[in-house]
Amino acid sequence: MARYILGRLLGLVFVLFAVSLITFLLTRAVPGDPFASGERELPEATQIARAEKYGFDQPILVQYGRYVWNVLHGDFGVPFQSPSQTVVDLIRDTWPVTLRVGALTILISYPLGIVLGLLAALHRNSWVDYAVTFGSTLGMVLPNFVVAIWLILLFSVGLGWFPSGGWGSPAHIVLPVIAYSLLPTALVARYTRVSLLESLGADHVRTARAKGLAERKVLVWHVARNAMIPFVTIMIPEIPNILTGSIFIEQVFRLPGLGRFFVTSTLTRDYPMILALVLLVAVVWGITYLLTDILYTWLDPRIRLL
Amino acid sequence: MIVKQPFRPQLPNDDPRDPAAIARRIALMERRMRRRSLLGGTLGLAGLAAFGGGLRFGPAAARAQEASLPDDAAPADQQVYVVPSGTGPDKTPDFYESVYERVSDGASDLFSDPLVRLNRNFEIIPAAALDWSSNDEGTVWTFNLEPALMWNDGNPVTANDWVRTFQYGADPAHAWDFTWFFQGVMAGWDEAIAGEIPLEELGVREGENPNQLIVETQAPAPFLPAMLLYSTPLSAAALDEHGPLYNSNPETSVSAGPFMLDEWAVDQRVVYVANPDYMGSLIVPVQRVVIKLAEPSTWFIMYQNDEIDFMVNPAPADLVIAQAEFPDQIYSAVGDFRTHYLFFDVTQPPFDSLEVRQAFSHAIDRDAIKAQILGPAGIPAYSWLAPGFPAANSDGLAEIQAFDPDRAKELLAAAGYDDPSTFPAQTLQVRNPTPLVSAVSQATAAMLRENLGIQVEVQDVDQDTFMDALTAKPTEILLGFVSYGMDFLDPYNMLSVWLSGGRHSWANEEFDTLVREGASFIGEADERIEIFQNAERILVEDVPGVFIYHETPVQLIKPWVLGEFKEPDANGIAAMHWPGYSAMSTVPAELYIGADAPVGRGDS
Numbered sequence: 022m023a024r025y026i027l028g029r030l031l032g033l034v035f036v037l038f039a040v041s042l043i044t045f046l047l048t049r050a051v052p053g054d055p056f057a058s059g060e061r062e063l064p065e066a067t068q069i070a071r072a073e074k075y076g077f078d079q080p081i082l083v084q085y086g087r088y089v090w091n092v093l094h095g096d097f098g099v100p101f102q103s104p105s106q107t108v109v110d111l112i113r114d115t116w117p118v119t120l121r122v123g124a125l126t127i128l129i130s131y132p133l134g135i136v137l138g139l140l141a142a143l144h145r146n147s148w149v150d151y152a153v154t155f156g157s158t159l160g161m162v163l164p165n166f167v168v169a170i171w172l173i174l175l176f177s178v179g180l181g182w183f184p185s186g187g188w189g190s191p192a193h194i195v196l197p198v199i200a201y202s203l204l205p206t207a208l209v210a211r212y213t214r215v216s217l218l219e220s221l222g223a224d225h226v227r228t229a230r231a232k233g234l235a236e237r238k239v240l241v242w243h244v245a246r247n248a249m250i251p252f253v254t255i256m257i258p259e260i261p262n263i264l265t266g267s268i269f270i271e272q273v274f275r276l277p278g279l280g281r282f283f284v285t286s287t288l289t290r291d292y293p294m295i296l297a298l299v300l301l302v303a304v305v306w307g308i309t310y311l312l313t314d315i316l317y318t319w320l321d322p323r324i325r326l327l
Numbered sequence: 328m329i330v331k332q333p334f335r336p337q338l339p340n341d342d343p344r345d346p347a348a349i350a351r352r353i354a355l356m357e358r359r360m361r362r363r364s365l366l367g368g369t370l371g372l373a374g375l376a377a378f379g380g381g382l383r384f385g386p387a388a389a390r391a392q393e394a395s396l397p398d399d400a401a402p403a404d405q406q407v408y409v410v411p412s413g414t415g416p417d418k419t420p421d422f423y424e425s426v427y428e429r430v431s432d433g434a435s436d437l438f439s440d441p442l443v444r445l446n447r448n449f450e451i452i453p454a455a456a457l458d459w460s461s462n463d464e465g466t467v468w469t470f471n472l473e474p475a476l477m478w479n480d481g482n483p484v485t486a487n488d489w490v491r492t493f494q495y496g497a498d499p500a501h502a503w504d505f506t507w508f509f510q511g512v513m514a515g516w517d518e519a520i521a522g523e524i525p526l527e528e529l530g531v532r533e534g535e536n537p538n539q540l541i542v543e544t545q546a547p548a549p550f551l552p553a554m555l556l557y558s559t560p561l562s563a564a565a566l567d568e569h570g571p572l573y574n575s576n577p578e579t580s581v582s583a584g585p586f587m588l589d590e591w592a593v594d595q596r597v598v599y600v601a602n603p604d605y606m607g608s609l610i611v612p613v614q615r616v617v618i619k620l621a622e623p624s625t626w627f628i629m630y631q632n633d634e635i636d637f638m639v640n641p642a643p644a645d646l647v648i649a650q651a652e653f654p655d656q657i658y659s660a661v662g663d664f665r666t667h668y669l670f671f672d673v674t675q676p677p678f679d680s681l682e683v684r685q686a687f688s689h690a691i692d693r694d695a696i697k698a699q700i701l702g703p704a705g706i707p708a709y710s711w712l713a714p715g716f717p718a719a720n721s722d723g724l725a726e727i728q729a730f731d732p733d734r735a736k737e738l739l740a741a742a743g744y745d746d747p748s749t750f751p752a753q754t755l756q757v758r759n760p761t762p763l764v765s766a767v768s769q770a771t772a773a774m775l776r777e778n779l780g781i782q783v784e785v786q787d788v789d790q791d792t793f794m795d796a797l798t799a800k801p802t803e804i805l806l807g808f809v810s811y812g813m814d815f816l817d818p819y820n821m822l823s824v825w826l827s828g829g830r831h832s833w834a835n836e837e838f839d840t841l842v843r844e845g846a847s848f849i850g851e852a853d854e855r856i857e858i859f860q861n862a863e864r865i866l867v868e869d870v871p872g873v874f875i876y877h878e879t880p881v882q883l884i885k886p887w888v889l890g891e892f893k894e895p896d897a898n899g900i901a902a903m904h905w906p907g908y909s910a911m912s913t914v915p916a917e918l919y920i921g922a923d924a925p926v927g928r929g930d931s
Contacts, residue, residue, distance in 0.1 A: 053791035059427050059504050060811060061830055062798035066521035067506040070499040102428075103593055104418050105575040114593055170628075178632050185632045186625060188595055272414075275621045277594035281414065288789050 026311065033307040037300055041092075044299045045085050048292050055101055055290035088296070098293030102285060108297045112279065118188060119266035119278035125198045126263055130205035131256070137206070138213025145218065153210055160207025166269035169200040173273070186275030197274040201267060205259060212255050216248035223247065249320050257313045261305040396612060399889065401920045406614040407929045408888070408920060409636050410434055410908065411626045414594055422559055423496050424571050426505040430597050433637060434616045434908040437599060437915070438574055438582040439484070440607040441558040442470055442540075446913045447904050448897040449661075449715075449816055451553055454608060454910070455484070455560075456540070465547035465849045466514075470540040470555075478562050478583045479604040485537035491563040494519075494526040495571065508557070508814065514543035547847040549855075550817035556911050557815070559584070584910045585611040594620055598929070609910065612890075612919035616908070617929030623761075627883075633925050636885045637903070642762040646702065649883060658882040658893070659703040660902035663812030664713040664821070665878040667705070667764065669755070669771060672805045673833045673871050677751060682742035684870035688728035689735035690778040691771055693875060700766045705876035710867045711821065713877035715898055718818035718859040727867045728874065732778040739779055747780030755783055757808040758797075759790040768808045771875060802832045810878065818859035819846040825866055833871030838862050887924035892917040 056063075056071055063071070072078040076087065091098065097108035106114070134157075141153035176196060177185035183192050220226060221244055229243045230236075266280025279298075286294040396403070410433025418428045422436055429435060440455040456470040476484035496503050497519035509516040514530025530543030544551060561571070562581045569579040580588035585607065586599035599616040619635060626638040627645040639660075641649060649657055669687065671678035678684055693707030706714070710724035736747075744750045753775075757768045765787065772783040783806075788796070796803035811830075814820050822842045827834035841862035848855045867874075882902050884893065892914050895901045906912050 052795060053789065054795045055791065056504060059507075059794070061507050061824070063504070064506055064510050064517070064520060066499065066517075067502050070502040070520070070522070074500065074502050102418075105572045106593070111593070173628055178628065181632075185628050185634060186621065187619070187634075272622045273625060275595075275619070275625060277592065277620075281594075285414075288791070290791050 022315075026315075029307075029311050029314075033304070033311075036307060037303055038089075040299060040303045041089065041296060042085065044296055045088065045292075046081070048290070048295055049081055049084075051290070053290050055292065092300075097297045100286075100294040101291040102282075102289055102294065108293050111282075111294070112297065112301065115277060115279040115282065118276055119271070119280055120264055122194060122197050122201060122270070122276065122278065123264040123266065125194065126201045126205060127260060129198065130202040131209050133202075134206045134209025134211075135213050137210040139217060141210065141214040142217035142221065150214075153214065157207035157210040157214075160203045161211070163203065164269070165200050165203055165267065166273050168203055169196070169270060169273040172196045172200055186273070188275070188277050193274075193276075197270050197276060200274075201263070201270050205256075205263060208259065209252075209256055212252050213248070216251045217244060219251075220244040220248040246320060250317065253313055253316050253320065257316070258306075258309055261302065261309050265302060265305065395610075397889070397919065399921050400612065401887075401922045401924050403614055405924065405926060406612055406920050407617060407924075408434070408613045408615070408908070408918065409617045409619065409634070409929045411621050411623075411629060411635050411638055412597070412618045413623055414620045417593075417597075417620065418575065419572060420574050420588070420597070421561060421571075422505075422557055423492050423503065423561055424574075425503070428504070430618060430620075432639070433618055434599065435906070436559045436584075436909045436911055437586040437616070438580070438584040438588070439488075439559045439561075439910065440473075440476065440584055440609075441911050442472075442489075442555045443552055443558070444911050444913060445556060445816065445904070445906065447892060447917070449904070451556070451816070452913070455558075459552055461551075465549055465847070466544045468542045468544070468548075468551055469534055470542070472538040472540060473607065474538045475606040476583050477604055477606050478564070478581050479587055479602055480562070480564065480581050482562065482564050483537070484560070484583045486533040486540040487537065488560040488563045489540050489558065490531050490533060491566060492558075492560040493531045494529055495561065495566065497529055498526060501571070508554075511546075512544055512548055512551070512554070514545050516545075547849050549849055550815065550819050550846065553817045554815045554820075556906075559910060583607070585609050585915055586616060589615075596620055607910070609913070609916045611915045613915065615929060630883055630885075633885070634928060636888045636920075636924075636928070638883050639880050640704070640761060640763065641881060641883060643700065643702075643766060644762070646704070646881060650702075653883075656883050656886060657703065658884055658902035659879045659900075660882050661713075661715060661900055661904060662878050662880040663905045664716045665810050665812030666708055666711055666713060666821075667767065667808070667810040667875050667878060668708070668711075669806070669808050669873040669875060670804075670831055671833075671871060672802050673831075674801065675805055677742070677744075678805065680742045681870065682738045683744075684873075685728075686735045686738035686742065686779060687775065688870050688873045689731040689738065691774050691873060691875065692730045692778075694730065695774075696767055696770050696876060700763070700770060701876055702881075703879065704763055704881045705767075705878050708874035708877045710874055711825075711863055711872070712818065716813065716818070716821065717816060718856045718863070720860045720863060723860070724864060724867045727864075728870065735778055736780075739781075744781075750779070750781040752782035752784070753806050755785050755806050755808055756788050756793065756796075756804050757785060758788060758793040758810075760787055760808075764808070764810075767875060771808065798830060808875075812878070818856075818863075822859060822862055822866070825871065831871055833869070835865060835869060838865045838869075841865070885924070887921035888918060889921045890918040 076084055100108050100111050103111055137153045141150040144150050173185045173196065176182045183196050187193050226239060226243050229239045266278045268280045268284045270276065271278045271280040282294055283298055286298060412430050412432035417430045419425050420430050420435065420438060422429065442454060442456040443451045444454040446452050455473055455476060457473055459468060459470045461468045472486060478484060495501055496506065497516055499520060499522040506520045511517065515524055515528050518524040519526055519529050532541050533539065534541045542551065562583070565573040565579065565581040573579040573581060574588060575591060577588045577590060582588070582602045585602055585605050587602040589600040590596065590598035597618040597620065601611060601614045619629065621629065626635065627641050629635045630638050671684055673679055693709070697705065697707050709728045710721055712719035714721045739747060739750070755768060755772050757764065760768060768785055772785045775781060775783045797807065797809070811821070811824050819842065824830050825833060825838065826842060827839050841858055845855055845858035845862065848858060884903065892903050893901055896904065903914055904912065908914050908918065
């Protein structure tokens with residue numbers, strides 16, 4: 022196992038190099054000058070000075086080489102959007118906000134979705150099942166920013182219970198987490214229901230019951246454990262998405278999180294920030310898939326990591 | 328000689344050595360010192376008691392200042408003004424660090440006084456400069472500075488601060504995003520930004536004493552005082568000690584303006600508090616400015632929820648709600664005299680044909696756009712300079728690009744497109760549109776399709792890509808939709824956008840000559856206006872652009888935000904005028920918070 026994990030981690034390093042090179046080349050290939058947002062064309066002398074200041078006057082592979090060298094020394098550069106701090110500082114300041122909202126979202130939506138899916142599966146074709154199915158379908162089709170606006174209009178503008186946005190007190194986190202939880206709750210409920218129904222009808226479950234095992238034991242050891250495999254396949258990889266933030270939720274609720282930088286960095290051609298975010302996502306995904314594979318072995322002993 | 332300001336009243340020009348002027352200045356300083364005692368609050372009064380309660384700092388002075396707040400004002404500790412600002416790149420509050428990456432939407436440039444400022448009648452009035460004059464040629468300008476100005480680190484504000492600020496702006500290592508502003512204007516600027524001369528050789532220096540600033544220009548520049556609205560200086564000492572971003576951190580921030588930095592939470596908010604050491608000429612009632620950083624699309628809900636006091640440019644759908652629910656809070660401002668327009672690459676077919684461009688100009692019904700889309704957010708434009716802007720000739724030029732669909736079709740046929748279906752399909756590229764601009768550009772394209780029978784599709788383009796393509800040489804945009812607003816209140820500024828080799832591919836030698844002649848013209852104001860009006864006529868007649876609307880930004884202002892700034896100006900316009908809540912404007916002295924304002928608006 023240790024050898025396998027070490028191999029995967031080494032592979033991740035090569036993935037990061039490939040990702041950084043491709044992203045670096047793509048950012049330079051996209052039209053648009055990071056500093057062309059002024060109303061008038063800058064004098065040629067200033068354009069040259071800018072290129073020198075940011076190293077854009079060098080051949081692209083030299084630029085990439087310098088970038089990699091700096092990154093290997095822990096220097097991810099200075100974000101064009103907020104040059105009074107480093108990229109690392111900016112991520113360190115903003116990611117905890119996203120992580121906090123994301124973690125709460127996971128803590129609420131995953132258990133809630135599992136319970137709802139379980140209830141729907143155990144009461145198949147009852148009103149409970151129909152209600153959960155309807156609710157989860159609604160949760161999946163309603164964009165979270167639409168829900169967010171409704172929540173703000175109802176609870177902030179209408180009732181005045183919560184602030185419409187911002188950050189700093191527990192009250193600021195309630196509406197974002199509700200809005201953010203809707204989709205994962207719906208997904209978890211749906212996949213839990215389907216996985217459980219498949220497991221409940223499986224031969225080994227029928228055999229377990231025929232052997233006289235208690236229903237609780239059957240459900241926990243034979244149904245739930247097998248139902249977890251598709252669940253892990255689908256829902257664990259959702260975690261990086263949730264933990265790296267939602268541009269919509271963060272913008273609507275004015276959360277000072279990391280999510281919006283995925284979009285603004287691209288729009289403003291903030292090369293250092295784009296590269297850092299892509300690398301961050303690559304690391305989070307790489308680790309997530311590694312953990313998912315390890316979880317498989319625990320859930321299904323037939324699966325072996327080579 | 329004193330160069331007359333062509334569009335503004337004669338400036339006060341006290342001799343700094345004149346006893347009467349000195350007496351006035353002492354009186355002004357005493358008034359400011361009294362104000363300091365109030366702003367110092369309890370601590371200040373306690374400190375003063377320790378000194379025995381002198382006349383300047385005594386409780387009586389504080390009572391006098393409190394009495395100066397209007398009866399309907401909230402107490403001093405509740406004079407909190409809360410405004411939104413976009414969450415774009417916000418690297419600094421300082422103009423000379425970055426113009427386009429400044430916290431600037433709701434309140435800006437409050438950490439030092441510029442040399443001049445604009446009042447609500449768009450008149451240039453003294454600010455840090457008590458007066459100014461030029462030599463006979465209009466190329467050497469002398470500004471006498473208010474000697475009482477102080478940085479709150481204890482250093483006096485002197486000419487050297489401006490010298491260092493301008494030098495920093497020209498420094499190639501800084502590569503400022505606004506270097507074009509002084510290009511061709513300030514002596515040595517063009518060479519300095521290219522690194523061809525030392526920064527010390529830039530045409531700006533201390534005069535006879537530390538309170539006199541000399542600015543030299545490359546050519547006669549009667550517009551220089553108007554241009555120096557943008558002259559909020561950096562502290563030379565702080566620049567040396569902490570670097571150019573010293574004002575992005577409360578620990579290193581230094582202010583000589585009416586406010587100082589109290590908090591900067593990236594992506595959340597920026598908080599300014601009144602600077603007790605401010606010695607400038609603005610007497611500012613507001614004690615705390617809270618700038619909430621948020622996407623503009625969220626501002627309206629924040630406004631509805633009483634979380635902000637002011638916002639601009641609500642989306643059309645939000646404006647409908649505002650008109651229904653709180654119409655008395657809607658104000659239509661002049662803004663920066665911005666004109667939205669459609670432009671062509673006149674060097675490429677089919678727009679190298681004047682008839683084609685004229686056809687486009689006659690095919691767009693601006694009145695319908697005003698009635699159906701703009702409402703209070705704009706007025707129809709048929710020329711470049713908006714009504715009220717110096718040298719504007721809106722009525723005189725209105726017929727040249729007037730809506731006339733029959734004439735439009737005739738012109739298109741005359742250009743060789745009898746059958747409009749043979750006209751090449753066009754893509755109208757629109758720069759990073761707001762919902763309002765998006766609606767107008769879509770309507771413009773629809774009118775071109777309907778009235779000319781040609782194919783025009785709209786494509787929204789992000790800001791960076793658009794500007795990169797627009798200013799490329801040759802330009803990469805054949806047909807586009809964009810806007811421009813003034814940088815300073817002089818026709819030269821707006822008209823220079825169309826100079827050859829600039830933003831657009833249109834080149835007209837006669838226009839260039841007239842604009843440059845007008846720019847450096849020292850003489851009667853009427854003659855100068857006539858020169859610019861002749862230039863604008865050429866611009867409108869040759870149709871490098873089709874002028875669609877002049878923006879009159881809609882402002883939403885809470886009823887508890889009170890003051891003279893809401894009263895009609897000399898032109899009858901009631902709104903917060905550009906440049907808004909800034910030391911470059913008189914607005915901070917004219918705005919206060921009423922007693923019925925909800926408490927705690929700026930707390931989170």
